[in-house]
Amino acid sequence: MITPASTALQRENITPQPTTIVRRQGEKRWLKLKVVRQLFGVLYRKTGNLVTTFNLIRQIREKYETTFGEPLLTKVAKVDGRYFWRLAAPGFPSVASVKMHEHEASRLLPGQARTGLRSLLFAITKKCPMNCEHCFEWDHLNQQGDLPVADLIQLVHKYQDFGTTQMMFSGGEPMLRVNDLYEVLKAARLGTDFWIITSGLGLNRERAQRLKAAGLTGAMVSLDHYEARQHDQFRGFAGAYDAAIQAVLNAQAAGLVTTLSLCATQAFTTPENLAAYLELAKTLGVSFVQIVEPRATGRYAGKLVELDATAIALLEKAYLAYNTSKAYQDYPIINYLGYHQRKVGCFGSGDRFFYIDTDGDAHRCPFCAHKVASALAFPAEDIIRLLGQQACLGFAPSSL
Numbered sequence: 001m002i003t004p005a006s007t008a009l010q011r012e013n014i015t016p017q018p019t020t021i022v023r024r025q026g027e028k029r030w031l032k033l034k035v036v037r038q039l040f041g042v043l044y045r046k047t048g049n050l051v052t053t054f055n056l057i058r059q060i061r062e063k064y065e066t067t068f069g070e071p072l073l074t075k076v077a078k079v080d081g082r083y084f085w086r087l088a089a090p091g092f093p094s095v096a097s098v099k100m101h102e103h104e105a106s107r108l109l110p111g112q113a114r115t116g117l118r119s120l121l122f123a124i125t126k127k128c129p130m131n132c133e134h135c136f137e138w139d140h141l142n143q144q145g146d147l148p149v150a151d152l153i154q155l156v157h158k159y160q161d162f163g164t165t166q167m168m169f170s171g172g173e174p175m176l177r178v179n180d181l182y183e184v185l186k187a188a189r190l191g192t193d194f195w196i197i198t199s200g201l202g203l204n205r206e207r208a209q210r211l212k213a214a215g216l217t218g219a220m221v222s223l224d225h226y227e228a229r230q231h232d233q234f235r236g237f238a239g240a241y242d243a244a245i246q247a248v249l250n251a252q253a254a255g256l257v258t259t260l261s262l263c264a265t266q267a268f269t270t271p272e273n274l275a276a277y278l279e280l281a282k283t284l285g286v287s288f289v290q291i292v293e294p295r296a297t298g299r300y301a302g303k304l305v306e307l308d309a310t311a312i313a314l315l316e317k318a319y320l321a322y323n324t325s326k327a328y329q330d331y332p333i334i335n336y337l338g339y340h341q342r343k344v345g346c347f348g349s350g351d352r353f354f355y356i357d358t359d360g361d362a363h364r365c366p367f368c369a370h371k372v373a374s375a376l377a378f379p380a381e382d383i384i385r386l387l388g389q390q391a392c393l394g395f396a397p398s399s400l
Contacts, residue, residue, distance in 0.1 A: 020077040020257075020287045021330055031083055032073050035092060042101045046109060056108050063400050067340045070324050075333050077287035079218075080255040087259065087288055087335040088118045088166065088352070090193040091217065096165040099191055103163060107400075116163025117384075119353035121197075121366060124152060124180070125172040126358045130199055131236025134263050134305075136298035136366050137172065140358065147360050147376075149180045153187045155356065155375055160189050162380035168195040168220070170366075172358070175202035178211070185214035193217040197261065199240060200247030208247075208254035218257030220290065221247050225268065226280045234263075248284050259288040260332075266294075269311040274318050282331045291315060291336045295367040295394065312338065346395040350387030362386070368393045 022028055036057065043053040064072050068086075077084045082091035090096035103116035125146045126137065135141060147155075156167065174181065174196050185194060196203075196211070197220045208219070221244050225231040228241035251258050260281050262268075281289050293315075294305040307315070319336040322328040340347075348354055348365035355363045360376040362383050363369050372386045391397055 020079050020285060021332065022076045022078050022083070023329060028073055028076060031076060031092070035073070038093070038098060039101050039105075042098065043105050046102075046105055046112075056105065059108055060104060067344050067400060068323075069320055069339065069343070074324055075329070077257070077333060079257045079287060084257055084287055085333065087220075087290060088347075090165045091257070094193070095191040096193050099163055100165045103165070116165065117159065117350070117353055118164075118347070119166045119168060120159050120164050121168050121170060121353060121355040122152075122155070123170050123172065123356065123358045123366075124174050124184075125177050127176045128172040128199075129201065129237065130173070130240065132299070133234050133236065134265075134294055134298070134300055136295070136300075136369065137358075138299035138301075141172065146177070146358055149183050151360060151376060152180065152184050155360065156184060156188050156192075158375075158380055160192050162384075164192055166193045166195070168197055170197040173199055173201055175207070178202060178207055181216075182210060182214045185211065185216055188215055195220055195257075198222070198247065199235065199237075200244035201240075203243075203247035203250055205250040205253055208250040208256060212254040212256055216256060218259060218287075219247065219251040220259040220261050220288075221251070222263075223248075223260045224263050226273070226277045245284070248286060252285060257288075258284075258286040259290055259335075260284070260286050261290045261292065263294055264291050264307070264311070264315060265305070266307055266311055269307065269314055271314065274314070278318075278322060278328075278331055278334075286332050289332045289334050291319070291334060291338070293338050297367050297369060312342075315339075341392075341395040344400050345398040346392035347398045348392055349390050349397065350384040351398045354383075354387050364390050364392060 039057060040053060043056045047053055061072060073085055075085065082094065084091050090100055099116060106112040106114055126140050126143045128141055169181065175198055188194065194216050195218045196216065200221045203219065223231060223244045224234045231241040232238055248258050262277060278289065293307055294300055296303055296305055315336060316339055319334045319339050322331050322334050348368065355366045356375045357363060360374055361371040362373055362375045363371060364387060370390065372390060373383060375383055
C-alpha cells in the first residue's frame with residue numbers, strides 16, 4: 001500500500017533500516033527475569049527481608065502499570081547490546097539502571113532520603129538557525145552568553161554525584177556546540193546515559209560516530225510531520241526534513257538509540273496523520289517516538305494551542321494500541337508524557353526531572369519556564385528542595 005510516509009521515503013531515496021524492537025518472546029522473558037533479579041538484589045540489600053522485598057517488587061510493578069497503562073516490558077528495543085523500554089529509563093544492563101532502581105526503592109521505604117533524578121534536561125546553547133513554530137526558547141533564541149565548557153562539566157559532575165541516571169542536551173541546536181559536547185561527554189563519569197535533542201542539522205555520520213565513542217547513548221531527532229514540505233514549514237527552514245531523516249540514519253549507523261520527537265498540534269492530530277507518521281517511524285527503524293503536546297509558552301505564548309478532548313483521546317488510544325497490540329509489535333515504542341501526567345501528575349519540578357537553561361538556571365521543566373535558582377551556585381539538594389515548592393503549570397504534582 002502506498003502511504004504518504006512511503007512516498008516521502010521514495011522521494012528521498014531512503015533505504016529502510018531494520019527495526020530494533022525485540023520480537024522473540026523467549027528473549028523478553030529472559031530480560032524480564034534479569035530485570036526482576038536486579039531489582040530484587042537492590043531491594044534486598046536495602047531491607048534484608050525477603051517478604052518486604054517481594055512486597056516492594058509488587059508495589060513497583062503496580063506503580064509502573066498505573067503510570068504507563070501497560071505491564072513492564074510489553075515492548076522493548078535492543079540497541080548496541082542494551083535494552084530500552086522507556087525514554088526516561090536508562091538502558092539495561094548498566095550502572096545507571098541499578099542506580100535508577102535504588103532511587104525508586106528509596107521512595108517506598110520509610111525514613112529513606114530521596115536522592116537522584118531520572119532525567120536532567122540541559123540546554124547548552126541559545127543558537128539555532130531554524131524558525132520553529134512552537135519554539136519554547138523563542139524569547140532567548142540566538143542571544144549571546146552560552147555557558148563555557150568548564151561550567152557544563154561542573155554541572156554534569158554535580159548532578160552525576162547526586163545520582164542522575166540520564167542527561168539530555170538540548171538548545172537551541174546542540175550540534176552547534178558539537179566540539180564542546182565531545183569534551184563534556186569524555187569528562188563525564190560512569191552511571192549516566194547521555195542523549196542529544198536535535199533538529200538533525202549537523203549530525204553527520206562522522207560526528208555521530210565520535211559522539212558515540214565519547215559516551216553518547218542516543219539521539220532524539222525532532223520530526224513534526226511525515227511530509228517534507230509540512231515539516232519544513234513548521235520548522236521555518238528549507239531542508240529541515242532531509243536533515244532530520246539523515247540524522248536518524250547516521251545515528252543508527254553509529255549504534256546510537258534513535259527517537260523521533262513529534263509536537264502533535266491540533267491540526268496534525270488525526271487518525272490518518274498519526275498512522276502515516278508511525279509508519280514512517282517504523283520504516284526508519286527508530287526505537288521510540290516521543291509525542292509532546294503544544295503548550296502556550298515561548299513562541300506559542302498567549303495562543304490557544306492546547307489540544308481539545310478529542311485529540312487527547314486519539315493520542316491516548318494510539319499510545320496504548322501501538323505499545324500493547326500484537327498488530328503493532330514491529331512499531332517503535334511510543335512515549336507520551338500527557339498520558340501519565342493526566343493519570344498520576346507531572347514528574348518535573350525536581351520530582352524525577354527538571355530543566356537547566358543556557359544560563360545555568362533551574363526551571364520546573366522546559367515548558368514551565370520560571371527561574372528558581374542558579375544550578376551552578378547552589379548544591380543539588382537545595383535546587384531540588386526549591387523546585388519542589390513550584391508546581392507544574394498544566395498538571396498536578398506526581399502522586400507516585
